[in-house]
Every structure is written in structure tokens, then in C-alpha cells.
Amino acid sequence: MGRVKKNFTISSxxxxxxxxxxxxALIIVSYLFADLLSPVKTAVGNFFVPMQKGIATVSSGISDKLRIFSDKQDLIEENDRLTEEINELKTEMQILIHQEYELTWYRDLYENDSVYQNAEKVAARIISRNPNGSCDMFVIDKGEEDGIKRDMNVLAGGGLVGIITDVGKNWAKVRTIIADDSSVSGRFQPTSDTCIVKGNLRRMDDGYIDVEMINLNAEVYDNYEVLTSYISDKYLPGILIGYVTNIQKDPSELNKRAYLTPVVDFEHLEAVLIVKTLREDLEGFE
Amino acid sequence: MMIIIKAIIILIEIIIAYLLQTSVFTELRLADVVPDILMILTASLAYIFGKKTGILTGFVSGMLIDCTYGSLIGLYALMYTVVGYVAGYAHKVYDENDYTLSFFIVGGSEFLINLMYYILFYFLKGDLDLGHFLVRYLFPRVIYTVLISIILYRLINMNNSLFYRLSKSIKKEKRVTVFNGFNVDDDRQDI
Structure with a gap:
């Protein structure tokens, strides 16, 4: 008995x-060879996603029921449909507004803007979020089977949500622009000055993320729109990111920085649109 | 045999906890935090069964988060394993009918894992504002997790006592076989 007990403590x-x-060892391996362990991630995802899909369906069903009494079910369904439609129309409208603007002011320079207008889009539902409660990552219910690929852009309500980072059979992981490790190359709408939009989860508590690397001489004022820029290699050009505020000099005195209010409400996001055109496919685009 | 049944039961519990955490409680956020269900499970099982179970439960739970939401595989597994090991020390004072102590253990574990989280994800990135982290993340998380554990610990403990009853009945059968003179060594290993 004594021997057995000794063995027990040693083995624990x-x-x-x-x-x-x-x-x-795994941390080091996954740091050095990021792609080596991705099949494992995909396998785990494929195992859990069907269950999460089920839960998402059930919980949305329950919340629908709770939201309003059953005789108004038809209204809810119609409302959901209309909300989705509004989201799509908003996207469409943003494109049109920008296109009009560009046509008026930059016809010569940017005649090919809003490439994502005609691109094929897929709607997807969010089925799970980061377990630590932040909105920096979520999983959607569309994957390889629906033609989703890595680095596709994700939109909602006319603004940029983020980018696809991992894809499984019937799921995909989205990293949002507010994640700490996200940075998007952007430009200001009327002046075309460039900047970098960096995620900042902490600042997001107040509803802002960071804008960095604004040229000192750039003429930028509050409430200017920030769009994705032409020089980005992953994001399609001309997608609205948000509105800039609180512009100030960087402590380094070399450039300016600012806050950005994203157009997307990340807290209450339920469904997103994925643009099926990749930036690298846009050959001949200038 | 018992160990396989136990492993399967715990595995199922981990999967349920993981699904609760990622799909159900992310919709039930309070003050923007999600209760750490996997932590409740790891700490409770470590408290009920001891270090070994705590370590393994923590490792599997952490691995699940790593494989689905981590950027580096192994970080969460490391944190949960450490917490499972530390919480396992509380097994010495385990009492099946005492519920109060479990809240302190779950709360302490949640505090510990969040401190590790702070060191790994904030401190090493150069974010030294511990006060903000405490108020914004750590305290809400600990409070919400402990609140949820009031319900969940009862379920886990109930499950555990069911499991014990099952293992006792199997042991009784074994004793009968011993009584009849079969395979005495088998029983000794089971202790």
C-alpha cells in the first residue's frame, strides 16, 4: 500500500x-512552423462546429421566442429577412456613395474603384466566439464547401469586419480589425492620405481603435472616413472601415495618430458577408 | 476499467463545458466577460479527484481552446495544466457535502489563471497597466465564474458522487469474486 501511494505522488x-x-515544446513548434499544426486545428474545428451550429440554431430559436410572443413570429421572420436585406443594401449604398464621390472628384485617378461591388458575396452566421469574451475572433458557419478561402474579406453593415484566417470543411475563423494583432492599411476619404488602422481591444471598450502612421503634413480632420487603401495586399480597396477622431501628434513627433470609430457594431454582430474575391486575384487593377 | 469510464465521463464533461463557453455563454456576457466554464470544471475535478485528474483535465481543456482560438498551440494548455496541478492540492481537504470551499478554490484558480494570462498576453507585450486589467477583466471574470460555479459545481459534484456509487458497486462485485477465491491481485491493484 505504501509503495503504491509513493508511486502515485511521483507519477502526478x-x-x-x-x-x-x-x-x-508545442508553443515553440507552433511559433516556428505555424502551418505544421494547422491540420490538427482543422480537425478539432470540424469536430466541434456541427455541435456549435446546433446550439447556435437552438439558442437563436429560443431568443426569437423570448423576444416576442408566438403570434408575432411572422413579424420576426420578416424582420430578420429585412435586416439582412438592409445590411446588404447598406453595403451596396456605401459602394454607390463612394463611387459617386470618386466619380466626381477622382474620375481620372480611380476609375476602377469599388471592385467588390460586383464580386460574389456569401452571407454567414456567427456560431461561436473567443472563449475569453472579447470580440477579436469568431467562427462562422461557411467553409471550404462554400468556396471560402483564407484572406477573404469579411463585411457587415457596409463596413469592414475583418479577414478569414483559418478555413475548415464547413467553418471559417475570422479575425476582426479590432484584434490586437490586426493592422489594416487605410486611406482617408477626401484627401487620400494613407494610414495604418491597428486593432486595440482595450481602447475598444470606449468604442475606438487606433490609427497610426498618419503623415505629419496630412490634412486630416475629425469624422473623415477611413477606407481600405490600394496598397494593401490582403484587403480589397475602397471598403469603409470607420470614422476618425481625436487626431494628435505621435509621441515620436514623426507622424500623427488618431482614434477610429468602426462602422461595424462588433458586440452585436450576428451575420456577416464574405467577399469571394481575393486581393491577389485583382490582376491588372491599378 | 474504472479509469476508462472516468476518462470518458470527464471527456464528455469537457466537451459540454467547451460548447457552453464558446456558444452559449458568449451570448450571455455580463460586463463583457464570459465565465470560464472550463476553469470551473478543471478546478472542481482537481478538488474532487486530486492532482492527476486536474492536470489532465486542464491539459485537454487548454488544448481545445488552443486548437480553436489560440494563435500559439500550447499556451492555454500550459495555463490550465498549472491551475489543475495547483488546485489539486485542495483535494486533501475535500468534503463531498461541503460546497462553500469549492467557490474559494474556483475563485482562486480563476484569479491564478488570469494573472498568468496577464503576464503572457499583456506584460510581455509591454502593457504594464495592471490596475486596468484587474478592474476591467480579472475581477468581473472571477465574480462571474464563481457565480456560475455555484450551479455548476453542484452538477459536477453530483456527477462525481454518482460515479463513486457506480465504482463502489463494481468494487462490491469484485469483492464477491475475491470471496469466491478468484484473482486476488486484481483487487489489490484497484486500491
């Missing part, structure tokens, strides 16, 4: 040591 410490070493 041993398991602990082995697992900690394994974890550290």
Missing part, C-alpha cells in the same frame, strides 16, 4: 512535468 508530478514540457 511526472505527468505535470511531462505535460508542461510538451506544452512548451
Amino acid at each position: 508530478k511526472m505527468i505535470f512535468t511531462v505535460l508542461v514540457i510538451l506544452c512548451v
Whole structure:
């Protein structure tokens, strides 16, 4: 009995040591070779997504029921349909507004703007979010089977939500522009000055993310629109990101920085649109 | 045999906890935080069964988060494994009928994992504002997690006592076989 007990304590410490070493090794491996472990991620995703889809369906069904009494169910369905339509129309409208603007002022320079207007789009529902509660990542219910690929742009309500980072059989992971490790190359709408839009989860508590690397001489004022720029290699040009406020000099005195209010309400996002055109496919686009 | 049944039961519990955390409670956010269901499970099982179970549960739970939401595989697994190990020390004072102590253990574990989270995700990135992290993330998370654990710990503990009853009945059968003179060594290993 005494021998058995001794073995037990040793083995619990041993398991602990082995697992900690394994974890550290995995961290190093996944840091050095990011793609090596992606099949594992995909497999885990494929296992959980059907269940999460089920829960999402059930919970949205329950919340629909709770939201209003059953005799108004038809109204809810119609409302949902209309909301989706409004979202699509908003996207459409943003494109048109920008196109008109560009046509009036920059006809010669940017005649090919709003490439994503005619691009094929897919609507998808959010089925799970980052377990730590922040809105920096979520999983949608469309994947390879629906033609989703890595680096496709994700929109909602006429604005940029983020980009696809991982794709499984019938799911895909989206990293939003408010995530700390996200940075999007942008430009200001009337003046075309360039900037970098960086995610900042902490500032997002107040509803802002960061805009950095604005030229000191750039003429930028509050409430200017920020769109994705032409020099980005992953984001399609001309997608609205948000509105700029609180412009000030960077502590380095080399450029200016500002806050940006995203157009998308990340907290209450339920469905998104994915543009099926990749930036790298836009050959001949200048 | 018992260990396989136990492993399967715990695995199912982990999967349920994971689904609750990613799909159900993300819709039930309070003060923008999600209760850490996997942490409740890891700490409770470590408290009920001891270090070994705590470590393994923590490792599997952390691995799940890593594989679906982590950028580096192994970070969350490391944090949950450490917490499972530390919470396992509380097994010495485990009492099946005492519910109060479990809240302190779950709360303490949540505090510990958030401190590790702060060090790994904020401190090493150069964000030294611990006060903001405490008020904005740590305290809400600990409070919400402990609140949810009031319900969940009962379920986990109930499950555990069911499991014990099952294992006792199997042991009784074994004792009968011992009584009849079969395979005495088998029983000794089971202790």
C-alpha cells in the first residue's frame, strides 16, 4: 500500500512535468512552423462546429421566442429577412456613395474603384466566439464547401469586419480589425492620405481603435472616413472601415495618430458577408 | 476499467463545458466577460479527484481552446495544466457535502489563471497597466465564474458522487469474486 501511494505522488508530478514540457515544446513548434499544426486545428474545428451550429440554431430559436410572443413570429421572420436585406443594401449604398464621390472628384485617378461591388458575396452566421469574451475572433458557419478561402474579406453593415484566417470543411475563423494583432492599411476619404488602422481591444471598450502612421503634413480632420487603401495586399480597396477622431501628434513627433470609430457594431454582430474575391486575384487593377 | 469510464465521463464533461463557453455563454456576457466554464470544471475535478485528474483535465481543456482560438498551440494548455496541478492540492481537504470551499478554490484558480494570462498576453507585450486589467477583466471574470460555479459545481459534484456509487458497486462485485477465491491481485491493484 505504501509503495503504491509513493508511486502515485511521483507519477502526478511526472505527468505535470511531462505535460508542461510538451506544452512548451508545442508553443515553440507552433511559433516556428505555424502551418505544421494547422491540420490538427482543422480537425478539432470540424469536430466541434456541427455541435456549435446546433446550439447556435437552438439558442437563436429560443431568443426569437423570448423576444416576442408566438403570434408575432411572422413579424420576426420578416424582420430578420429585412435586416439582412438592409445590411446588404447598406453595403451596396456605401459602394454607390463612394463611387459617386470618386466619380466626381477622382474620375481620372480611380476609375476602377469599388471592385467588390460586383464580386460574389456569401452571407454567414456567427456560431461561436473567443472563449475569453472579447470580440477579436469568431467562427462562422461557411467553409471550404462554400468556396471560402483564407484572406477573404469579411463585411457587415457596409463596413469592414475583418479577414478569414483559418478555413475548415464547413467553418471559417475570422479575425476582426479590432484584434490586437490586426493592422489594416487605410486611406482617408477626401484627401487620400494613407494610414495604418491597428486593432486595440482595450481602447475598444470606449468604442475606438487606433490609427497610426498618419503623415505629419496630412490634412486630416475629425469624422473623415477611413477606407481600405490600394496598397494593401490582403484587403480589397475602397471598403469603409470607420470614422476618425481625436487626431494628435505621435509621441515620436514623426507622424500623427488618431482614434477610429468602426462602422461595424462588433458586440452585436450576428451575420456577416464574405467577399469571394481575393486581393491577389485583382490582376491588372491599378 | 474504472479509469476508462472516468476518462470518458470527464471527456464528455469537457466537451459540454467547451460548447457552453464558446456558444452559449458568449451570448450571455455580463460586463463583457464570459465565465470560464472550463476553469470551473478543471478546478472542481482537481478538488474532487486530486492532482492527476486536474492536470489532465486542464491539459485537454487548454488544448481545445488552443486548437480553436489560440494563435500559439500550447499556451492555454500550459495555463490550465498549472491551475489543475495547483488546485489539486485542495483535494486533501475535500468534503463531498461541503460546497462553500469549492467557490474559494474556483475563485482562486480563476484569479491564478488570469494573472498568468496577464503576464503572457499583456506584460510581455509591454502593457504594464495592471490596475486596468484587474478592474476591467480579472475581477468581473472571477465574480462571474464563481457565480456560475455555484450551479455548476453542484452538477459536477453530483456527477462525481454518482460515479463513486457506480465504482463502489463494481468494487462490491469484485469483492464477491475475491470471496469466491478468484484473482486476488486484481483487487489489490484497484486500491
